[in-house]
Amino acid sequence: MIILFLLIAGNAFFLNLVLPWWSAALPGLFFGYRMNVTPIRAFGMGFFAVFLAWGAHAAYVHIASNGVLSSRMAELFGLTQEWILILITAVIGGLLSGFATLTSSLLAHSRNKK
């Protein structure tokens, strides 16, 4: 299970370096089909894997750039704390992957019911 989790997270991270933002959904679609878990767990795994990948990526950028841009963006969006931006980034990635993983695991379920 932990392997699948890491595969989703790792693939999401690397795919995003070469593909646009929606690539966050691809690992979930691929690995979710091979996941034999309840829908809630499928969604949770997909969500947290990319939540972690995108969140860590954004946090790294924030720290490495001394928060110069993230503080400006936080002000732009009316946020008081820069980490909320990191959280939003992580949640967006997480949701994409969560629904992708859920969708493909449900497809696997439905087919197995045959």
Added chain:
Amino acid sequence: MKYLPFSLSLTAGLALIWVLSTRWGNIPPMGPFMDPDGGFWAQAERQPPSHLNDQLLGLMDSVQVFFDDRRVPHVFAQNDHDLYFMQGFLQARDRLFQMEMQTYDAAGRLSELLGPSLVERDRQSRRWGMVFGAEKAVAEVQKHEPSWTIFKAYSAGVNAFISSLEPEQFPLEYKLLDISPEPWTPLKMALLLKNMTRTLAAGNSDVSHSNTLAYFGPEFVEQFFDKDHDLLDPIIPASRVWDFERVPVRRPDTLFVPKVAKSIQPFPVPEGIGSNNWAVSGEKTASGYPILSNDPHLRLTLPSIWYEIQLHGPGVNTYGVSLLGAPGVVIGFNEQVAWGVTNVASDVLDWYEIRFENQKKERYWHDGQWKATSKRIEEIHVRSAETIIDTVVYTHHGPVSEVSSANTDGQEGSTRPIYHALRWIAHEPSNEIRAFYQLNRAENYDDYVEALTHYQAPAQNFVFASSEGDIALWVNGRFPNKWDGQGRTVSDGTDPLYDWQGWIPREHHPHIKNPERGFVSSANQESTAPDYPYYMDDVYAPFERGRRINERLSELDNMTKDDMQALLMDNYSYHAAEILPSMLSWIQTDSLNTIQSEVLDSLQTWNYYNNASYRAPSVFRSWWYTLYEAILVDEYDADFPLRTPARDRLVQQLKEDSNFWMVDHRSTEVVETIGDQATRSFISALNDLTEVYGVWSDDWDWGWVINNDIPHLTQTNGLGVNDLYSSGGAESVNATRGSSGPSWRMIVELGPEIKAWGVYPGGTSGNPGSPNYDHMIESWRTGKLYELHFYKAPPIGSTMSSGQESKSVVKWSLRP
């Protein structure tokens, strides 16, 4: 049924993707925008720039670029093409969004990017014939082969950068607005220059002056608009003898009275446009060589309007600031000479009342006959709305605007539209870039004068100094030869005597070389004393900055860069020194309470310097504005635009006759004296200040009250810098005030080794995610200057390299 959960989940997922890829109001599409690799995070600069050794397609030969410790690029190219190709490439790399915004604005295309809220501005740009003027300029540039070459090279450089971009690399603003860059063209460069003309030479008060003349009468006009202030010290010293006969013009016997009363919005010239420059001859400097200084005052934005650069190539080595979207250096120096500019408020924009044959507007009456118009169809594309088609009619004067006609020829109810044609210098073919191309290469006074012949608009006071020891100033541009007062009011579009009948010959332009007093200067005040034979205009800056500069330069000897720096940051308010003692003598102190008296005491001891840590400037300014309004409010209570007297003229009037007729408030029974008005306005001013800044305390410091913010070009929150605690004022040499002021401060010491210093409120990079976006603001705020690295040879990899300096220098080696 068994696929239902799957279908629901799939639908939810797809809906999520749709929501995240859509722009909601001003919220960018959150999916791509928040993507940690390709979204806004990609613009967060993580590494300092590094050396580069690479190919750059489009170059003709190898090029080296050195970025110094402030990331100012120093370009070393082996031909003109590569030099300007690189300037285009580098400016695009650092400031692409700004370049595009400026030209979209000039072309009346902002609503394409920003939606319906900008339609009116776009419509005005079109009706003012901005593109029409730019197209003429391009045709003119094409006639001069070297200019056309650099236009094309510069464009190719910009496009080389744009085409290298993947969407993830688009500058932040593109992601915020969800737009993409479009290819650059020479027309855009012409548009940029027209935009400068609109910023600096579109001020006009034709309509309000017509109204003022009709409403208050000619005596009032003479009293407040014709006479100069006694302390006015013109740019060209009054001692200058004009030893020529003016070229005559024919004038009408009586002045035309236009139909307008209510009318077209005059172009809003933002306050704070004005500038200083001066050059001091070697006789008055410690080094024995001239020193030149310039600080153009403009609206302050991030990124800054200026881009610092050094351009080194065959026959040229120049350093200074350039405009984004135009090749060459605009204000700067080379190995022999230095130059700078301030704006000339000459009247180069006039409105003509047009009589059309009928509503088809195909013919108009002029010089005793019907003449044909031409039409230009303007398509204003609007983001997420329908395209707007606007037909603009052109006469020989220029494009026609329809004037709102609620109150026209006196007949209530019958509202016939009135049409005004615009005659404007921006529609004349011109090639200003050629002037800068030659100035950048000028070796002496004669080269400078020849370069200026190619410069037309916006007219500038070009100050000059050379290592040969010459100093000079030309009031330079193309000026229509007008009869006295021509175009001050709305003109008669049917009568050829109101047409621009020719131009002031170049050799008659106000200018001076090596004057006896040992310096030349300008601060947007009147160009000449009244004995200059031509009429140029009556709307110049008040006398204050110009007089202060001239007094300081007369007093000082053995001047150094430090003296110039002190003068650039001089906060003395001639305005306060002139009027405050009178205001203090008028006030009725027995009507004041304890706190009010305490505040009054602080004014008694004030030295008239607009320093950030003083509270007196805050009180004085608020008091003066309140008093000014109290005096004018009833007379100016009209529902049509009127011209208000300039600050210094009203001051002089009050000093001469403090109870002159406007002081009384006509609607009250009693006759107010200046004492009543001064006391009342003082109390009211303090109440206003208390409302905003609380009780009398450090919060009243001028540094805060000056309200100095530097916003982003698009006014987006978070991308600007707010509440800069600053000294300065509109009437001080250091003309810093709320969001406008010195946009570039420069001092150049001429001599065998040219030395120069400068600063602007911003940074090289236009990327809000870069530490170089705003890193010079603090130095600018506190009046510090950076020494400019002016390399005669490449600083690294050459025998001329100077050891320590080269450490922080980043080198790009580029080959075709």
